[in-house]
Amino acid sequence: MAEVRGANTWREELASLVEDTGILYTGEAATFSSLPPFNPEKSTAMAAAVSETDHETEPPETLKEQVTEFLKSWCEMVLELGRGCRDILQQTVVTEDSFVVQKLGGPVARVSSRLRFLNEFLPEDRDPVHAWPVIFFVFILAFSALNLNGGHDGLAPAVKKVLVHPPSASRIQLPDGRHLAYREIGVPADKARFSLMAPHSFLSSRLAGIPGVKIPLLEEFGVRLVSYDLPGFGESDPHPSRNLNSSAFDMLHLADAVGVDDKFWVLxxxxxxxxAWAALRYVPHRIAGAAVVAPMINPYEPSMTKEEMRSIWGESLPRRKLMYYLARRLPKLLSFFYRRSFLSGKHGRIEKLMSVSLGRRDEILTEGATFEDFWHRDVEESVRQGNTKPFIEEAILQVSNWGFSLADLQVQRKCYRNGIFPWLKSLYSLAECELAGFLGPIHIWQGMDDQAVPQGMIDHISRVLPGATMHKLPNEGHFSFFFFCDECHRQIFSTLFGSPQGPLEQATNGGEILSEGDMEEQSLATDSTNK
Structure with missing residues (x-):
């Protein structure tokens, strides 16, 4: 019992567990006489002071921060939603046994195989499966940004609209009933020493001819320049199914209609x-000679070497190569691009509309007001009819089978040896052989800084037409030699026609007009009499 009493009580056990504060508990009621009485107003003031101190240490969140946090949260939710949709599509739609893959797998594979050539434009270390979606997404964003900001750019120059001019061309009627518009400058038909027929280039018209050529220069050389609108261009009627053969005969019929009775030159x-190549091939008996400046050939010509092919496709712009491919494989898609470029009703830079690069001299030339006025007027006449068909036809003509190759124009001896008797006869006589190809002179001018005509095309022409005279022009571009260059035009005429002799004189003898040969004979007879 004594041991039990000697044990610690529960109060002592509890006190041993806490730190000794020095306060002894006696069991009496505790009094707090030293504390002041409670004041509610003073307590409220102290709480307000503490609240103001907290607000000073933690500034309030601005509206911008709230919006930013909201957008971050929203983007995270959209990202998670996209990942969930992707997983659902991969697990249900993209599987091999899904309905979508079974129905669309074959057509998509065929389209992908036809568009596989586009992978050549990607770097070698990029996977097309990942690269093309990124490219299309960036393209859509850039296109949207341009559309949104295009109308608010006050610093951009005003885009000129394409104007419609009243008809002004002379026209002839062809044997098939179509009408062909043409323009004639220089000396009159009865005084012309030389007639020069000039078909225009792509996105051009009869107004081009020789851009900027002076009338006195034509008269000095006695030249009559006839330029005309190709079918469907300008004021010429379209052709239902034109090709290079029909193009050559259109030129021939025009020459006959305007009074060119003898041979004529083609530019x-x-x-x-x-x-011009087609005229040399299909109507060579009426062509006196040819002048070709910055010539184009078929980029798919099968007779080209690998080096020539590599040069042509390596130097062409990506958009140019795309136009070649579409013209050869998917020509109907060209209408989409043409409607958004030169047939959009607005003028644009020549290098963009033609998908070409410009050299230094070409840039200087095209930035001038004279060239810009001429270019705009020429384009307006070219797109007068507002139809994409003639432009698509022109693009197809360049990349399709011409029906001949440039090698056919080279002069060569052709012998007919069908059968044993003609062959035996040819061993002793050359009567059965004749010269084939174009027998007249061919002059080619090519600028060495021409960014529009790849060097491979010039190499091919030089190789298959060794008889043609190639004039290589250092530092000249695609436009600088042919447009608004008086010395260049004089050089072309001097090369083709020799020394200037002026127009023919209408010397009469008994009411008859003497020809050029008769006048030379009369001059020689007069000189001998005087001696």
Whole structure:
């Protein structure tokens, strides 16, 4: 019992667990006489002071921060939603046994195989499956930004609209009933020493001819320049199914209609050169000679070497290569691009509309007001009819089978040896052989700084037409030699026609007009009499 009493009580056990504060509990009621009486107003003031101190240490959140946090949260939710949708599509739609894959898998695979050539434009270390979605997404964003900001850019120059002019061309009626519009400058038909027919290039018209050529220069050389609108361009009627053969005979019928009775010269510039080549091939008996400036050929010509092909496709702009491909494989899609460029009703830079690069001299030339006025007027006449068909036809003509190759124009001896008797006869006589190809002179002018005509095209022409005279022009571009260059025009005429002799004189003898040969004989007879 004594041991039990000697044990600590519960109060002592509890006191041993806490720190000794020095206050002894005696069991009496505790009094707090030293504390002041409670004051409610003073307590409220102290709480307000504490609240103001908290607000000073933690500034309030601005509206911008609230919006930013909301957008972050919203983007995170959209991202998670997109990931969920992607997982659902991968697990249900993109599987091999899904209805969508079974129905669309084959057509999508065929389209992908036809568009596989576009992968050549990607870097080698990029996977097309990941690269093309990013490219299309960025393209859509850029296109949207341009559309939104295009109308608010006050610093951009005003875009000129394409104007419609009243008809002004002379026209002839062709044997098939179509009408062909043409323009004639220089000396009159009865005084012309030389007649020069000039088909225009792509996105051009009869107004081009030789851009900026002076009338006194034409008269000095006695030249009659006849330029005309290709079918469907300008004021010429469209052709239901034109090709290079029909193009050559249109030129021939025009020459006959305007009074060119003898042979005439043909001038082809850039895309118009394909019509000059066609004239040399299909109506060579009426062609005296040809002048070709910055010539174009078929980029798919099968006789080209690998080096020439590599040069042509390596130097062309991506958009240019795309136009070539569409013209050859999907020509109907060209209408989409044409409607948004030169047929949009607005003028644009020539290098953008033609998908070409410009050299230094070309840039200086095209920035001038003279060139801009001429270019705008020429384009307005070219797109007068507002139809994409003639432009698509012109693009197809360049990249399709011409029906001949440039090698066919080279002069060569052709012998007919069908059968054993003609062959035996040819061993002893050359009567069965004749010269084939174009027998007249061919002069080609090409600028060495031409960014529109790849060097591979010039190499191919030089190789298959060794008889043609190639004039290489250092530092000249695609436009600088042919447009508004008096010395260049004089150089072309001097090369083709020799020394200037002026127009023919209408010397009469008994009421008859003497020809050029008769006048030379009369002059020689007079000189001998005087001696």
């Amino acid at each position: 082809g510039y850039s895309g118009g050169s394909i019509h």
